Structures are given as structure tokens and as C-alpha cells.
Amino acid sequence: MSNNLYVEKNGAIATLIFNRAEKKNSFSLAMFKQLGELLEDLESDQQIKVLILKGVDETAFSSGADISEFLENRFSAQKAKDYNDATLESIEKLYRFPKPTIALIKTLAIGGGLELANSCDFRFATTGSKLGITAANIGIIYNLTSTKRLVNLIGPSKAKELLYTAKLIRAEEGKEIGLIDYVYSMEEIEVKCLEFAGHIIRKSSVANNGIKQVIQSIIDGENAETKEIEQLILDSFSSDDYKEGIAAFLEKRKPNFS
Known part of the structure; x- marks a missing residue:
């Protein structure tokens, strides 16, 4: 199994790490499939009470799907359906994960990266992190289930603005519109996120x-x-x-x- 994704456990807290910094943690199709497998394992682990998702370093949370694969995996309607079905299945597993989840965003979460973050219960981001859904830049209609999650977080008007313009916003603006829950400096975000997770695991x-x-x-x-x-x-x-x-x-x- 690829080490582009791996899990670290510390007591009742599990951290799922995206380990592809050289590509800003963009997700290959194989990574999306592996994500689903890892989530199934974590769901069955009775010792785990909270799941944190983050990038391996300060480079990125995730820049989304690996576009370099699109010519092979997503360049016809049928191939796109097969690709979308596989990726959305794993994202849905994250969204429906039965335990509390936290996205720890450093520097950027774009496209499918923000989609992953939006599938978590909470989103922590570093100051100045860039956020956006850029499907309109490459002629893709954003899928309904992920659009619904975005609308649930920020409302239809702001969702349309982000999707129509494909613009990137800073974490501070994301907090103002309800996309981000907490914004901290790069130096303190890990501690603050773990403090928050620690509060949760002490409860039932x-x-x-x-x-x-x-x-x-x-x-x-x-x-x-x-x-x-x-x-x-x-x-x-x-x-x-x-x-x-x-x-x-x-x-x-x-x-x-x-």
C-alpha cells in the first residue's frame, strides 16, 4: 500500500496524513480509493474517538485531484463517471464517518482538497490559507453532493460566488462566511487543534x-x-x-x- 496516505495514532486521537507534498498533496485515484479503506479501518477501531486529517507538512492540506491523471482517467463521459463514482464514494465515507472529524488546513485547500475539508465536522486553518473550488477554470460542473455540503456551510449565494468565479479566498474570509471554524498561526494551529480534539475525547x-x-x-x-x-x-x-x-x-x- 502506498505511503501517500498513512495514519498515526495517539491514544484516542487518530491523524490521517496526506504525504505527497511535492504535488501539494494532490490526490491520485489510487489515493482516493486508499482513503476509503483507511476510513473503514479507523471506523472499526474502538479506541479511536476523534479523527484529524492534515498534510504532512506546511506545504498544503490538499490541492485537490491530480489533474495530470485526467487525460487518462477522466477524458470521456464514461471514464469521468467511473472516476467520480470512486472518488465520491470515499469522500462520502469521510462525510458519514461516525466519529468526530477535524480538517487541519495549512496553506491551502483547493478543489477536491476543500471538498475533503468540507466533509469533516470542523475546519481549522492557518492564517492566510487559500481556499476555493476551481472547477469553473477547467470546464467541470461541480457534483451535487459536494455542492450541497458547500451550500449547507455558507449558503447558496456565497456558494455560487465561489463556484462561478473559481476565486481563492483567505482563511479569514472563510471564517467570516462559515467555511472555516478556527484560524490560527502556523506556529499554534497544531496545539490548538489537539486541545480541541482532547476536549472531545474526554466526553462520552x-x-x-x-x-x-x-x-x-x-x-x-x-x-x-x-x-x-x-x-x-x-x-x-x-x-x-x-x-x-x-x-x-x-x-x-x-x-x-x-
Whole structure:
């Protein structure tokens, strides 16, 4: 398996690293497929409570899909469909990943790179990082599911502006419009991101993973609890986390969720 993507684990925090700095961490088709495989492994690892995605160094988060492959993999309608199906399947796995996810963006996230970041629950970016979707520069219509995520984050008007103009904006503007959650200097972003992740992992993963599923159901258009969501909520009352949370409250101590 290629080392263009690899995972580091530190306790309950996993970090998925994009390791193709010489190409600004652009994603080959093989990398998109590997991403899906790595996410499946991380989903089944019960020790992991938070997933961070980042570039290997300060060069980039990701500049998106590797355009040098397009003549081979994406230069006809059928080839484009096969390529899109494979890449969007992995991006959807990230979007539907059942545990909290954080995109740690350094320097730039463009095209498919921003698409990956938008599939995470939170986006941290370094000061001055460049962000954008540049499909209009190469004559591609941006796919519906990723457009919907962009609209959910910044609204239809701003989404149209970014997509029509293919312009790049700075992280500071991204924060103003809701695309970015936190902006920090290059020197402090890793620490701040890990502090944020550390706060999450000290809480109940039963509660956090469950509420992620509830919020996703709302985003997907549900206005009332489905049987699945209702059962998910009820099951939490018989979980070990619930027992520990109640015991900690009664004993006036901080809970220790395993």
C-alpha cells in the first residue's frame, strides 16, 4: 500500500496524513480509493474517538485531484463517471464517518482538497490559507453532493460566488462566511487543534457519535425521529458511558469514559 496516505495514532486521537507534498498533496485515484479503506479501518477501531486529517507538512492540506491523471482517467463521459463514482464514494465515507472529524488546513485547500475539508465536522486553518473550488477554470460542473455540503456551510449565494468565479479566498474570509471554524498561526494551529480534539475525547463517545448521527439526520431532511434514531437514543440509557456519567455526577467527580 502506498505511503501517500498513512495514519498515526495517539491514544484516542487518530491523524490521517496526506504525504505527497511535492504535488501539494494532490490526490491520485489510487489515493482516493486508499482513503476509503483507511476510513473503514479507523471506523472499526474502538479506541479511536476523534479523527484529524492534515498534510504532512506546511506545504498544503490538499490541492485537490491530480489533474495530470485526467487525460487518462477522466477524458470521456464514461471514464469521468467511473472516476467520480470512486472518488465520491470515499469522500462520502469521510462525510458519514461516525466519529468526530477535524480538517487541519495549512496553506491551502483547493478543489477536491476543500471538498475533503468540507466533509469533516470542523475546519481549522492557518492564517492566510487559500481556499476555493476551481472547477469553473477547467470546464467541470461541480457534483451535487459536494455542492450541497458547500451550500449547507455558507449558503447558496456565497456558494455560487465561489463556484462561478473559481476565486481563492483567505482563511479569514472563510471564517467570516462559515467555511472555516478556527484560524490560527502556523506556529499554534497544531496545539490548538489537539486541545480541541482532547476536549472531545474526554466526553462520552456514545453521546458524541450519537449526536453526530442525529445532526446528520436533520441535515438529510428528517423532521422527526426515525425508528433508528429513536432506538439509538434509547440505547444510550443502557450504555456504560451513561452509567459512568450518572455515577460521576452523584459522586461529584469528573467522569472517566473508556
